[in-house]
Amino acid sequence: MSQKRPNNQFRSRWPEWLLPAFFLPSWLMSLGFHMIVFVGVALIFQNTGVTEGLDDSGRVVDIFVKEAANPEEQPQESDNTQQSNADDSLTEEQVDETPPEELVDNLLDTPLPVDNVFAPGPAIADVELPLAEPIRPARPAPPAGGLPPGRGETQFFGTKDKGTRFAFVIDCSGSMQSHNAIHYAKAELKNSISLLEPTQQFQIIYYNQEVYPWHRRGRSDDIYWANETNKRLAYNFVDERGPTGGTDHVPALMMALRLTPEVIYFLTDADQSDRISNRDMARINKFNNGRTRIHCIEFGVGPQLDAELEASFLADLARKNGGSYRYLDVKNLSKR
Structure with a gap:
C-alpha cells in the first residue's frame, strides 16, 4: 500500500524541507512522545532522592535516601x-x-x-563510692638494718641465745623485795631489751599470784617489735611494777608459751614452798613440745648446795625444755 502524497495546496504553505516531519509514521511519533515522558519522570525522581534497586527476591523496589537533618534543628531529647x-x-x-x-x-x-556530654542536661551529681568494711591494719614490718632478720642475739644474766621472738617471765612476788632482788631484775631486764634488734620481737610478763603482761595502750598485740618506741614504753612498764603478793609460776609460763616464742627467760627466787608440781611440770612440757627453749635463772641467798641443785624444779624445767639453768646469789649482785 503506497503512502498518500500531500496535495499541492499543502505543499505551497510549508517549505519543502519541513514537509517530511508532518508525514512521519504514527509509531515513531508515539515512541518519541514516551521517551520525552520517561526522561521527565526520571529527572523528577532524581531530584527527590529516589533510586531504584532489587530486593532479595529480585523485585524492583524504590529506595529513598533521606538526607541528614541539620544538627541545630534536632529537637531536645527527653530528660531520661x-x-x-x-x-x-x-x-x-x-x-x-x-x-x-x-x-x-x-x-x-x-x-x-x-x-x-552527648546532649545538654542537668549537672552531674557528686559520685559517692560505697565503702567496704573497715580493714584491720596488718602488724608493721620490722625496720631494715641491724642484724640479719631472724637470728639476733640477746642475753639475760649472762645466759645468751639467738632468735626472733623472746619472752621475759619475771617473778614480782613479795619475796623479791629481799636483798633488793627486784631492783637487779629490772636493771638486767632493761639491758636485755636494749640489746634486741628491730628485727626481733619481745614480751614482758610480770607475775605473782596474778599475771601482768605488758600491753601498749590501745593495742591488742601480744608481742612487740623491738623498735626504739616500744623499747622506751617497755622500760616504763618495767619500772612501774613493785614486789608484792604470793607466787604462782604456772599461769605466767603458760601465757608465755602461747606466744610461741623461740626463747623464754624465766626468773624467780624459787621458794621451794611454791615449786611447780610434777603434774604441772608434765603439762608444761607436753604443751611446749620442744618448740620453745626455757632458760631458768634462780635468785638465792648464799652459795647453792649440791642437794639444792638436785632438788631444783627450775633445773628440771630447763633441762626438759632445751634451756639452761643458772643460780645467782643476790648478795653478790651488787658487786656486778
Missing part, C-alpha cells in the same frame, strides 16, 4: 535520655587509657568534661 547520655560520658578510649586508680580520682575530684 539526657541523664543516660550524661552517665555514659566517658568513652571507651578514655576508660582504656586511664589507669584504674586515676578513674576513681577523676570521679571523686574532677568534674566530667563538657565536650563528652
